[in-house]
Amino acid sequence: MYVGRFVVVGPEGGAYRVSSRSFPNREITARDEALTVGPTEDAPETDNPYVSYNCLRVVETPTGETVAFGNGSHVDPIAEKLELGYPARDALAESLLALDYEKDDYDTPRIAATIGGDGEALIGTVREDALLVETVDEPTLVATYEKDAPESFEFEADSADAAASEAYDLAFEHAVCAAGVARTDDGFETAIENGD
Numbered sequence: 001m002y003v004g005r006f007v008v009v010g011p012e013g014g015a016y017r018v019s020s021r022s023f024p025n026r027e028i029t030a031r032d033e034a035l036t037v038g039p040t041e042d043a044p045e046t047d048n049p050y051v052s053y054n055c056l057r058v059v060e061t062p063t064g065e066t067v068a069f070g071n072g073s074h075v076d077p078i079a080e081k082l083e084l085g086y087p088a089r090d091a092l093a094e095s096l097l098a099l100d101y102e103k104d105d106y107d108t109p110r111i112a113a114t115i116g117g118d119g120e121a122l123i124g125t126v127r128e129d130a131l132l133v134e135t136v137d138e139p140t141l142v143a144t145y146e147k148d149a150p151e152s153f154e155f156e157a158d159s160a161d162a163a164a165s166e167a168y169d170l171a172f173e174h175a176v177c178a179a180g181v182a183r184t185d186d187g188f189e190t191a192i193e194n195g196d
């Protein structure tokens with residue numbers, strides 16, 4: 001099954017995977033407190049505005065370290081609102097609604113998740129017909145296509161490395177790259193899986 005991009009999130013960690021039919025020549029790189037999706041060196045040029053973006057950011061908030069991740073430029077305003085002290089529900093809902101679903105040939109939904117240092121985890125999506133933001137207490141997945149509403153999902157990873165690998169290896173078609181995140185005693189750790 002092809003589900004496009006997806007996030008999985010639970011109180012202890014999560015992952016974001018890029019799956020792509022149209023733009024497979026991409027990778028995740030780490031810079032400062034952000035992981036960024038962008039073209040590989042050999043990627044054909046494109047003017048599609050939706051294929052390069054910060055997919056994960058770890059930020060300091062008034063209530064401690066928090067991570068935000070998702071499939072596009074909305075990750076930045078979510079992270080910035082969290083830094084300002086917005087509740088995660090509001091940061092997700094406001095940013096998803098402000099940017100709305102992507103105006104491409106597929107009306108591709110925006111998807112996102114957050115985890116606070118206290119283990120509060122949320123998942124959200126904005127589609128052409130809905131805005132959904134939910135608190136979760138077990139691993140939950142939402143994808144851009146097919147699985148486009150949050151659903152409980154079996155996800156075993158207990159470290160950032162394991163989360164990135166597990167997401168990358170899931171049987172959904174056209175895996176390109178994945179980011180993993182896990183809550184530790186010293187804050188969040190992140191990891192990248194760019195395949196071979």
Ligand SMILES: NC(=O)c1ncn([C@@H]2O[C@H](COP(=O)(O)O)[C@@H](O)[C@H]2O)c1NC=O
Nearest residue numbers: 004005020021022023050051071104108144
């Ligand atoms: N975030 C991404 O990495 C991303 N990759 C592709 N898209 C959008 O989704 C459309 C379909 O892409 P694909 O056929 O690879 O699933 C693309 O034309 C582009 O507008 C993306 N936008 C949202 O998921």
